[in-house]
Structure formats: structure tokens, C-alpha cells
Amino acid sequence: MNYHWNWAIFLSDVPSGGETYFGWMMDGLEATVALSLSAWIMALVVGLLMGVLRTVPNRWLSGIAAIYVEVFRNVPLLVQLFIWYFVLPELLPLSIGNAYKALNPMLQQFMAAMICLALFTGARVCEQVRSGINSLPRGQKAAGLALGFTLPQTYRYVLLPMAIRIILPPLTSEFLNIFKNSAVASTIGLMELAAQSRQLSDYTAQTYESFIAVTLAYVMINAIVIILMHRIEARAHVPGAFGGEK
Amino acid sequence: MYEFDWSSIPGALPFLWSGMMLTLKITVVAVSVGIIWGTLLALMRMSGIKPLSLFAASYVNLFRSIPLVLVLLWFFLLVPSLLSNFFNIPRSSDTRLVSAMVAFALFEAAFYAEIIRSGIRSIPKSQVAASLALGMTYAQAMRLVILPQAFRNMVPLLLTQGIILFQDTSLVYVSALADFFGTAYKVGDRDGRLVELLLFSGAVYFIICFSASLLVKHFQKKRVS
Numbered sequence: 001m002n003y004h005w006n007w008a009i010f011l012s013d014v015p016s017g018g019e020t021y022f023g024w025m026m027d028g029l030e031a032t033v034a035l036s037l038s039a040w041i042m043a044l045v046v047g048l049l050m051g052v053l054r055t056v057p058n059r060w061l062s063g064i065a066a067i068y069v070e071v072f073r074n075v076p077l078l079v080q081l082f083i084w085y086f087v088l089p090e091l092l093p094l095s096i097g098n099a100y101k102a103l104n105p106m107l108q109q110f111m112a113a114m115i116c117l118a119l120f121t122g123a124r125v126c127e128q129v130r131s132g133i134n135s136l137p138r139g140q141k142a143a144g145l146a147l148g149f150t151l152p153q154t155y156r157y158v159l160l161p162m163a164i165r166i167i168l169p170p171l172t173s174e175f176l177n178i179f180k181n182s183a184v185a186s187t188i189g190l191m192e193l194a195a196q197s198r199q200l201s202d203y204t205a206q207t208y209e210s211f212i213a214v215t216l217a218y219v220m221i222n223a224i225v226i227i228l229m230h231r232i233e234a235r236a237h238v239p240g241a242f243g244g245e246k
Numbered sequence: 247m248y249e250f251d252w253s254s255i256p257g258a259l260p261f262l263w264s265g266m267m268l269t270l271k272i273t274v275v276a277v278s279v280g281i282i283w284g285t286l287l288a289l290m291r292m293s294g295i296k297p298l299s300l301f302a303a304s305y306v307n308l309f310r311s312i313p314l315v316l317v318l319l320w321f322f323l324l325v326p327s328l329l330s331n332f333f334n335i336p337r338s339s340d341t342r343l344v345s346a347m348v349a350f351a352l353f354e355a356a357f358y359a360e361i362i363r364s365g366i367r368s369i370p371k372s373q374v375a376a377s378l379a380l381g382m383t384y385a386q387a388m389r390l391v392i393l394p395q396a397f398r399n400m401v402p403l404l405l406t407q408g409i410i411l412f413q414d415t416s417l418v419y420v421s422a423l424a425d426f427f428g429t430a431y432k433v434g435d436r437d438g439r440l441v442e443l444l445l446f447s448g449a450v451y452f453i454i455c456f457s458a459s460l461l462v463k464h465f466q467k468k469r470v471s
Contacts, residue, residue, distance in 0.1 A: 070456060071452065073455075073459075074413075074451065074452045074455035074456045074459065075413070075448045075451050075452050075455070076413035076414065076416040076417075076427070076451055077413070078416045078417055078419060078427065079416060079427060079444065079447055079448045079451055080448070082431070082444050083444050083445065083448055086440050086441065086444060087440070087441045087444050087445060090248045090441050091248050091441070093247070094247070176311070179313075180311075180312065180313040180314070181313070182313075183313030183314075183315040183316055184313075184315060184417070186315060186420075187315075187417075187419060187420060194313055194315050194316050194319070197316065197319060198319065201323075207323055211316075211319070211320055211323065214316065215312055215316060215320075218311060218312045218313060218316065219308070219311050219312065222311035223311075
């Protein structure tokens with residue numbers, strides 16, 4: 001192989017000027033982080049709500065949550081994204097659909113990707129929340145109710161605080177997944193990190209440098225998330241609960 | 247309101263069918279190679295031989311920390327040049343399918359390795375000791391005693407991972423391979439019926455994956471009882 005390595009390429013200006021190739025990569029990183037974090041917050045809200053509904057003693061409510069989970073788990077993420085991006089605007093009432101299509105294309109892509117990732121991940125979070133709640137001793141719920149708490153209060157003060165602590169480790173891996181899954185947004189043209197790897201290699205012809213740099217950026221995101229979540233886990237730890245310190 | 251027109255689907259069924267065959271082909275190759283390579287990785291990681299376990303650990307962690315889309319792009323870039331360097335296959339030939347299969351197999355192996363490692367860990371260590379005491383070598387103990395039991399425990403997880411892989415194969419879209427989803431997209435684009443074709447493909451994936459996951463659950467229940 002006679003490949004000519006040139007890492008300095010990242011410091012040279014892009015053809016349109018005003019920015020370096022490194023700047024492009026940072027733009028991509030920013031888009032990835034913004035997309036993943038906003039989708040993650042929505043996923044937590046949706047997942048928590050649906051996870052609670054799945055365990056509530058009401059057939060209709062738990063049925064709705066179960067359908068939500070099955071639909072979003074059994075359709076590929078890419079298909080879901082295309083449905084949000086290409087199909088939904090057509091099915092909305094004409095005025096709303098047209099208003100959406102009149103938006104800045106970047107914003108359209110971002111919104112579609114954010115909603116898609118949020119609901120996709122929300123279904124997974126929902127299952128974690130459900131298993132967290134179900135893993136608590138049955139007596140806890142009964143004790144809460146016997147003390148005169150209403151059902152919502154029992155969830156709020158007794159079940160959820162423990163269940164959420166239990167599911168922190170699996171939530172970490174969902175948090176990591178959302179960053180990785182956000183790369184799918186490159187297929188609808190959103191210029192996030194993975195899409196930048198392609199654009200960088202197209203413009204600079206330094207394919208390996210571009211791909212290696214982007215790969216390292218993802219590895220770095222991973223490391224930061226893992227460290228962050230370890231901190232949160234250590235902070236949220238209830239002394240004496242489930243086996244204590246490692 | 248939008249008016250649905252499903253008329254372009256019946257005529258496209260043969261294309262969609264051959265697309266589905268390609269999807270299944272990639273899935274089957276990736277699952278089988280992934281399980282074999284994943285087992286080797288798990289064994290390396292648990293072997294206690296430093297260089298081997300270090301290699302396996304970094305392999306698994308690297309693949310688990312980067313997006314599948316990026317892995318696919320890497321392999322579409324790397325495989326053609328490797329093929330031309332080692333096997334003298336011209337760069338111009340269509341290697342997208344091979345690249346996709348290699349990418350999925352190597353990527354999934356990292357996930358299978360973790361499943362298999364936890365499966366092996368679920369078998370009591372004393373069984374290794376017992377096998378060694380009976381005069382087996384370590385390799386024999388693994389092959390004849392530990393792995394058969396571990397695999398039996400892991401079947402549901404391995405199958406579930408297979409379903410996820412089946413869904414993930416739709417990402418070969420990034421290389422414009424005509425898998426099931428790629429074909430549905432192309433037909434929809436051609437006929438101006440993207441809405442119908444996308445919904446149709448979503449429904450097909452749902453039916454297949456949902457039934458498969460019900461089967462896995464049924465299988466799991468039967469084993470427990």
C-alpha cells in the first residue's frame with residue numbers, strides 16, 4: 001500500500017473558506033451531541049411514563065404501553081426514520097404538513113431524527129423501567145397503599161426512586177446506544193458526525209484520516225458517557241441497598 | 247388529506263421478494279459467522295492468556311462503541327482495497343455484498359461475544375475443575391462440557407440478537423444495495439408512492455420480527471417448564 005498520510009489536512013481551510021476541515025468535524029460532533037441529548041431527554045420522559053403504564057393495574061393502559069413497545073421494537077430504526085421524515089408530513093392535515101415542509105431543511109431533518117430516536121429509545125427505556133419496577137418486592141407496593149398513599153403517590157415516593165436506581169446500569173447502555181443510533185440520521189441528509197466522515201473524505205481525498213478521526217470521536221463520546229454515568233450511579237447509590245458497594 | 251394508492255405494490259412483489267432474499271442472506275451469514283467468531287472471541291477473552299484476552303477485549307469494546315453505519319462505511323472503503331491487494335480482484339468489481347456481509351459478521355461478533363461470555367459464566371466453575379480432574383484438557387472441557395450447556399442457556403438471547411440483526415441489515419441502504427428496504431424505497435421513489443411503500447415495508451418488518459419474537463418467547467417458556 002502506498003497511501004500518503006496527511007494529518008495536517010484537518011488544519012487547512014474548506015473550499016468555501018472561513019472554516020477548517022477540523023471545524024467541519026466539530027460541526028458534525030455538535031449535531032450528533034445535540035441530537036442525541038435532546039432525543040435522550042424525550043426518551044426518558046416517554047419511557048418513564050410508558051414503563052409506569054405497563055405496570056399499572058389497568059388493562060387498557062398497560063395494553064397501550066405494550067403496543068407502543070412492540071411496534072417501536074419490531075420495526076427497523078431506518079424504516080421508522082424514513083416514515084417520520086417522508087411519510088408523516090404527507091399524512092398530516094395539509095396546512096400543518098405544508099408549514100412543516102416550509103421549514104429550513106436542516107430543522108426538518110433534525111426534528112424527524114429527534115422524534116424518531118426519542119420514541120425508538122423510549123420503547124427500550126420503557127422495558128427497563130418495567131423490569132425495574134417488577135424487580136421490587138411485591139410488598140413495597142402493598143405497604144405503600146396500606147400506609148394510605150394513593151397509587152400515583154406510591155409510584156412517586158416508593159416504587160420509582162428504587163426502580164430507577166436499579167435500572168441505571170442498563171440505562172447507561174441505552175444512553176450509549178442513542179449516540180450510536182443517531183448516526184442513522186445521516187441517511188436523511190443530516191450533517192452529523194458519521195455524515196461528516198463521508199463529506200471529509202470526499203473533499204480531502206484523505207479517506208483514512210477522515211474515518212479514523214470520526215471513529216475516535218465516537219470512542220471519545222462513549223468514554224465520556226461511561227465516566228459520567230458511573231459518577232451518577234455512585235451518587236445515587238442507596239447505602240446498604242442491593243449488595244452495597246462493588 | 248392524503249389519498250393512498252397501493253397499486254404499485256402488487257407489480258413490485260417479485261423485486262421485493264428478491265430484496266427479502268438478500269436481506270435474509272446477509273442475516274444468515276452474519277449470524278453464523280458472528281456466532282462462530284464471537285465464541286472464539288469470548289474464549290480468548292476468558293482464556294487467561296494476556297495478549298489474547300487483551301485483543302478480544304479491545305475488539306469487543308471498539309466495535310461496541312462505534313455506530314453500525316460507520317462500520318459499514320469503513321468496510322465499503324476497506325474491503326475492495328484489501329480484496330485487490332490480496333486476491334487480485336479488480337477494485338471496479340461489485341464488492342458491496344461481500345463488504346456488507348463481512349461488516350455485519352465482524353460487528354455482530356462483538357455483541358455475540360458478550361452474550362456467549364455471560365453464557366459461559368453462568369456455568370459453575372467447578373465443572374471445569376471436574377472435567378480437568380477427569381483428565382480432560384482445557385479445550386476438551388470447554389468443547390464437551392461447558393459450551394454445550396452454555397449455548398443451551400443462551401439460545402433465546404442469541405435468537406433475539408438475530409432479530410435485531412435482521413432489522414439492522416436495512417442499513418445497507420448506505421451502500422445502495424437492493425435489500426428488502428432498499429428495493430421498497432427504490433420502487434416507491436420510482437412510482438412516486440414513497441408513502442405507501444415505506445408503510446408497507448414497515449408493516450412487513452413488524453410482522454416478521456413480532457412473530458419471531460413471539461416464537462422466541464414461546465420457546466423460552468417451554469424450556470423453563
